[in-house]
Amino acid sequence: MSEELKKLNELHVDIWHLHKKYYPLPDDDKGWDDLIFDIGALREKYPDNSELGSIRHELVRAVVNTLDSRYYEGRHYDRNNI
Numbered sequence: 001m002s003e004e005l006k007k008l009n010e011l012h013v014d015i016w017h018l019h020k021k022y023y024p025l026p027d028d029d030k031g032w033d034d035l036i037f038d039i040g041a042l043r044e045k046y047p048d049n050s051e052l053g054s055i056r057h058e059l060v061r062a063v064v065n066t067l068d069s070r071y072y073e074g075r076h077y078d079r080n081n082i
Helices: 003-022 029-045 053-075
Strands: none
Touching: 003 029, 003 053, 029 053
């Protein structure tokens, strides 16, 4: 396995751990604060200017969108009316 593929695999594993850790997102601000902290750690590990930075960005966005949708579904809110 090439070094590039190993790094990409590690990124996917890190994203999976992030998703698993916060799904479902706790019903409080601390859950969001902790998520943001962990996203910052991933950003340091895979900086925007690195070869994996843009991939990290898109994968984190997908996780956050999923968590956000599930969070509002669980609270029975229409987030478009908030």
